[in-house]
Amino acid sequence: MQTIFIVAILGLGFLITFQIAKASEYVAVLRGEEKARKQTNKVNAFMLLAFLIIGLIGVYYCNEQLKGKILGEPASDHGVLIDRMLYITIALTGVVFLITQFCLFWFSFKYQESDTRKAYYYPHNNKLELIWTVIPAIALTVLVGFGLFYWFKITGNAPKNAMIVEVTGKQFGWEFRYPGGDGVLGKKYFKNVSPEKNNPAGQIWEDQYNYDDVFVEQEMHLVVNKPVKLVINAKDVIHDVGLAHFRMKMDAVPGTPTTMWFTPKYTTKQMIEKTGKPEFVYELSCDQMCGKGHYSMRGVVVVETQEEFDVWLAGKKPQYLVANPDKDPASPKKDSASVISNLPAGAIPTAMKTKN
């Protein structure tokens, strides 16, 4: 009923507008087309000027309303560079935007048709054209220069001391693998993937490096102020590791691993204080269309201190032991399990390796 009502109103509005438009055409013919045309010309010229002024006020108002809702301070060292580049670009393009839009609408208003003026025959001016070829070229060189300087910093090799985390996207969630104490991710092969056999990542158990790799889902833990290198994979279709607060992003492509690295600057707790939002979490979003659950493909990133991280990782059992319980030294004797979990991270694999 409501819908019919809305459609009826719209139809009526349509009809009225149309009748007015038709009538105005007749009136124009009666009053003399030339005269009527000149009048509408004035109205439109005025509207263009009004559009410029109201539009610029609108741009300002929009910024006032929304600037608080964008993400605030970047939470990684690369994010700082990216934001700086963003502000340089906003400043430069902002000036160009204001000048060109002002000229466009002001000229339109100023040089509206008038009986007293004749258009000025001005087909070209080589000097002028040279100037406005060179100036944009210089401005862009500046932008390219800054951009590439930052780009190579960001995409350069990760520092030697960076921790490594493997991120794997799948429809519709995230999996993470930590290399454990040896610092090396074990080999994997996609045909080994078998959640039933407790091998969701497809690890090759014959590879020693896999013995201590820890597998977790949906939640990634990182250490504050410690560089992290993400090794990114996808299982089924292309996904994208989007970390808006860190300003980082990299596609996850099945069959072609990608990497990116950054250094988180603030722990989750610090960010809660900074933003004043108790519900704050770093979120990991899928930024590449991946199917019907794309919009809900959410992961959580917890940034914490080294101690907190060590405790967290120590609480996780390497996937090798989950998949091969017979190899688990902890399962027959309850006591030693508690001993192992009290050891600092890194101690476990050493113990493991000597055993095997």
Place this chain on the structure above:
Amino acid sequence: MSEVMNVHAGMDTAHAAHQDDHSHHQQSFVSKYIFSMDHKTIGKQFLITGIIWAIIGGLFSVLFRLQLGYPEQTFPILETFFGKWAKGGQIQPEFYYALITMHGTVLVFFVLTAGLSGTFANFLIPLQIGARDMASPFLNMLSYWFFFMASVVMISSLFVSTGPASGGWTVYPPLSALGQASSGSKMGMDLWIVSMALFVVSSLLGGLNYISTILNLRTKGMSMTRLPLTIWALFFTAVLGVLSFPVLLSGLILLLFDRNLGTSFYLSDIVVNGEILPNEGGSAILFQHLFWFLGHPEVYIILLPAMGMVSEILSVNSRKPIFGYMAMLGSLFAITILAFLVWAHHMFVTGLNPFLGSIFVLLTLLIAVPSAIKVFNWLTTLWRGNIRFTPATLFAIGFVSLFISGGLTGIFLGNSTIDIHLHDTMFVVAHFHIVMGVASFFGMFAGVYHWFPKMFGRYLNSTLGYIHFWVTMIGSYLIFWPMHYQGLAGIPRRYLDKRGWVSFNGFPELDKMITIVSIIVFAVQLMFVFNFIYSIFKGRKVTTLNPWGANTLEWTTPIRPVHGNWPGEIPEVHRWAYDYAKDGREFIPQTEPIGENESKH
């Protein structure tokens, strides 16, 4: 050269004789309006088909905007129309993704490629260069009918039970290759590929025809540097299409093989829904290279015709020559070349080699130079003019404004450093809708308002035209300007419901506002369509040959040009198209010989 011209003139008289012959026996309805070989009719066919597609594509955007603005609300009427796709009056994710995919495909290819350059290349090229018709009227007819078949296949894909293609208009594999990964990648995707293949054929037939017509069928005296800028723009558009569409086709054929014949061009190491696929060694990124090798030139295929028409319309209506004709030409040429060299800027975060990325940054930002030249030249064209604000002029001015706004945000995205943050966010959506979508639509509207009198011998109602312009202009900025902020906040594209996120749920009011405005803007476009249809039959009649006081050749034809365009001989051209306000005369048509005391430019 003169010999060529003579041969040409001979051909013209032959044509003219043929023309006289024609008027003796009437064409049948079918050969005049359906399987027509008259470029003017084919142009109108492209335009009307494009308008129908634009209504469909626009309606899709209204539907998914309802979801974005009101994710918590149910609309029972949607279930009435769409059944299981809108269960309980709520747009299902599969439906949402089908809608955005079709919205993109339809508007980019069917409306802004076929509907825009198909219409105006067909209609304007022979009229403005002084030719009786296209080089091959028969291929021209085929070009439309291939487009028509592509349309039929694409429409039919909407009615498949598993839904149409729904992996985004870029159809990246593996998502688009695997039916297990998405129901839209089943039958609907095969139909999408078939439809696009037909579309590519149509576009190639058209493009080759436009190029050969412009190069070979210019009337006597119409040297390349006397061509109106519309023709130059349409020429470069055709070159872009001819060189890049085949690459898309090859990419799509490989995709078809991967889908149906078990090849592994794009597939490797895939475990989908627990099923381990045998494919190894393919590269999903290969498709993106092939796709964007068309995809980026495609942006200019859409934009260049609009630029050309805007140049012409601004010059005619400010009663001044276009400023810097040769610079305009040079910048069109530069854009055409650069269009082929920037495709990987869509792929900065795919794991592309950073060094390769840096070269694409450089080449991408280089495009801003010719774009800036064009903007400054348009501004100088308006400067000290005597501007008449016809609806066409207003849309042309709107085009320049939007091109500036959207072009500048391109400098953000083309810079790989910033792109890391903004890639695939709403910022990108805002950017390309302004610069490529809305701006090109403005160019198209400007063209329709300007050449409607030539097409149908009647005027569009200009009051409705003014309402159309102002609502669309204000609406476009209201919709897309604040959307940049969503992108700066990191909100990814193609998220139909942001309530599950802590970082992205800050804009519910904004989303509502955008939805309401887009419905209003859509309604006003329907009003334009009404104006269009009504004016074809009942519009005010054109009574003078040259209602806008323009210099170009199309205004020397009869008010309703016959098949063959000029009843007698084709006029000879003596000057460029932009002698406005010269030597104290308001305008000097191209057909007028250079006077003895005329000043040089």
